[in-house]
Structure formats: structure tokens, C-alpha cells
Amino acid sequence: MTIRNSLLALLAEQPAHGYGLKSAFEQRTAGTWSLNVGQVYTTLTRLERDGLVEPAAGGEGQKQTWRITDAGRTVLRDWLDAPVLADPPPRDELVLKVLLATATDSIDLGPILHSQRVATLERLQRLTRLKAKADPDQELAWTLLLDALVLDAQAQIQWLDLCEARIAERDR
Template structure:
């Protein structure tokens, strides 16, 4: 959904070709999520099918390439996206699933899973922190915000891993008695 809505947001400021949309998306998001061009075209086709976007009419002796523009219905859909919070239903959380399955099926393996993940996440956190130190908060605001997000998520993950380990310890102590 995010690419779909992003394309609407970009087209709301000015009409553009598919390729330009890819570039603009990557520019706005500071290159954090490279966008496959193919996806732009298929997404545009779906948006057109749903009446949120249309290709501008070719001028008389124009080439047969003409940019896409947003429709009124598209502006409505975009306004909805801005107005509503992001869908709160959590997508499948691979780490949580892995931990819960290990706990349920091979409870000996769960400590190893927690430990491995902790090391890897700690490593990532350090990389983010180093990168952040070299980020100019005036000229690279988007990069900085993204790093903030990744750092906060990594820290939350570490907290959760520690909490898991503690709760599982307690649980075992409780069961043993």
C-alpha cells in the first residue's frame, strides 16, 4: 500500500512519467528503500484501473509518451491516507513468531535464538549510531529521521529480547518448583 499511496502523493504535486516517480520517491525517502521501476508501472496500471490516476491526453503531434496525472478521486484517496493513521493491525512479526515457536517446540533453542538476535541487533544499532554522527541535521533531515526510527526500533527490539529472556527464566523457575 505504501508505494501506491506514495505515487498518489507525488502525482498530487505534479504529473510525471513512471521513471520520474521512481526517482522522486527515492529522493524523498533518502534512498532508504530503492524502488523497482517495474513496480511503479504495475502500480500505476492498478491506480488507473481504479480511476485514481490517468495518463494525460496526448497533444496533436505529440509522441505517444505522456505523463500520468492524478484525478479528483485520486486526491480524495490521498487526503484519506493523510487523514487516517497507519493501519494498526500488526503484520506478521517474524522475530516474535520465531521466538514463540522455539519456545513452544524446542524450548532449549529459544535461549540461543534470543542471544543470536541480540548480538545482531546490537551490531546494527552501533552502525546506525555511527552513521548518525556524520549526518547534518540541517541538510539531511530525512536521513536523520530515518536513522532515529531505526535506532528506536532496534532499541525496542533489544528491550524485548531481554524481557523475553527474563520472563522465560521466571517461568522456568515457577514450573520447576
């Protein structure tokens, strides 16, 4: 996740101070990802250094407010226009666990795959309940996030099925 570009996107809407950016980010991501306010201020300092944001005029004693520059808008537009490629794919702890377990004959993958399936099915059920309660007209971002999480859980279950099938085929 790129905090730098996320902050630029938020500042493209309106100037804000660091804590306001933290709150807006967490609101826009439906509380799924949190930000450390220190990380926000560190990133703002770097963005200012790079000429992508600048201090906005503010009154004496008020919190420092930031606004995006034209250069920042260009960087933001380039980021939004670029496709997200997972090449190489991000590290996935479950995939790593399964791959490393297959490298040794002393580890039985059956229990690993079973416990993951149970956890993923429980997650999928919880997400499906949340999705059923979501109002896409009032909570579009939340609904889109739930769609992504549901599809991710479904894909994980399919992958676990494939793992079990390949292991059963190998063991024949």
C-alpha cells in the same frame, strides 16, 4: 507499505513518468526501500483505471507522464489523515521465530536471543553513526528515518531483554 498512496503523494507534487516516480520514491525514503519499475507501471495502470491518475499532456515520442486527479487528491488526503494502526500487528519474523521456538522443549532459546541481540546491537551502532553524520536541516527525511530505525532497534533490544527475563523466570 502502500505503493499506491506513495505514488499519489509523489504525483501530488508534480506530474511524472514511471521511472521518475521510482527514483523519487527511493530518494524520499533515503534508499531504504526500493521499487520495481514494473510494479510502478502496474500500479499506475490501476490508478488510471480507478480514476485517481490520468495521462498528462506530453510531446510525441516522450515517456508517458501521469498526473493526479481530483479523486486521487481526495484518496491521498484520506490516507494521510487516517492513523496507521497495527491491529493486527504485521508479521515479525523474529517474534514468530521466538514464539514457535517456545512451543517446543527441544529448542534452546538462549542462542537464538543472543545472536539476535548481537546483530541488533551492531545494527544500532551502525544507525547511530549514520545519525551522528546526518544533517537534520539538509536531510530531514533521512534523519527522521534514522530516528525511526534507531528507536525500532532499541525496542527490539528491550524485547529481547524481556524474553530472557521471562524465560529465566519460567525455568526457575
